[in-house]
Amino acid sequence: MIRTIPLLHRRIAVVAQLGCYPVFLLLACIFDMSSDLTNVLALLGVIASSAYLYYKTGLWQFGNAPDEQVDERQIQIRNQAYRFAYMGLSTLALLFVIYLTLAHDFRWIVPTGNLLVWSVMTLVLVLPSAILAWTETDV
Amino acid sequence: MKGEKIYNRIAVLREERGLSRKDLADKVGVNFQTIGYLERGEYNPSLDLAMDLSVVFGLPVELVFSRQPMRLLSEELANLKNKQS
Numbered sequence: 001m002i003r004t005i006p007l008l009h010r011r012i013a014v015v016a017q018l019g020c021y022p023v024f025l026l027l028a029c030i031f032d033m034s035s036d037l038t039n040v041l042a043l044l045g046v047i048a049s050s051a052y053l054y055y056k057t058g059l060w061q062f063g064n065a066p067d068e069q070v071d072e073r074q075i076q077i078r079n080q081a082y083r084f085a086y087m088g089l090s091t092l093a094l095l096f097v098i099y100l101t102l103a104h105d106f107r108w109i110v111p112t113g114n115l116l117v118w119s120v121m122t123l124v125l126v127l128p129s130a131i132l133a134w135t136e137t138d139v
Numbered sequence: 140m141k142g143e144k145i146y147n148r149i150a151v152l153r154e155e156r157g158l159s160r161k162d163l164a165d166k167v168g169v170n171f172q173t174i175g176y177l178e179r180g181e182y183n184p185s186l187d188l189a190m191d192l193s194v195v196f197g198l199p200v201e202l203v204f205s206r207q208p209m210r211l212l213s214e215e216l217a218n219l220k221n222k223q224s
Binding site for chain 2: 070071072073074136137
């Protein structure tokens with residue numbers, strides 16, 4: 001049984017999934033919140049949005065299954081998603097390096113710790129599937 | 140690589156044969172959503188998939204797919220008969 005989610009709901013879940021860690025990272029930096037609390041809240045947000053997005057929807061399989069388990073259109077779309085993911089991550093990495101360089105000179109806040117690591121990990125792990133969830137039209 | 144649009148009669152032929160998208164997808168070994176994309180003209184199939192679909196419908200591939208917008212199937216068949224006679 002396949003569960004279908006309307007495009008708008010999928011997009012909201014993608015924003016929540018990818019935004020949880022960075023938002024809590026920002027809040028932790030600005031308001032000096034406890035890292036345990038922000039870690040747990042961000043993790044809960046990612047788990048909830050991922051479960052909503054991927055449970056029985058086939059989107060995770062679409063993004064990660066071997067080629068033999070998806071059809072020719074899905075392979076084509078998935079290749080595009082991987083390309084976008086690679087370009088997106090490269091751009092973010094570049095921007096982050098530029099930010100770090102400037103942050104030292106201008107004394108801006110430099111994010112560190114678990115939240116930063118998990119922000120990057122979440123992005124790397126889910127980005128292709130998240131792009132597919134964002135772009136696949138409703139059938 | 141995006142090619143020229145390919146028109147098709149998949150929706151009509153599928154309905155005519157009383158097949159659901161899932162049934163047709165299972166027969167040609169693709170995801171049911173891919174049939175939807177094909178029917179809406181949002182995806183151009185590979186030659187392999189086009190041939191498989193033609194075999195399922197029991198029609199020549201040029202009656203199922205075309206570079207030009209599709210004419211009525213009855214017109215096409217009449218033309219085909221005229222050519223043969």
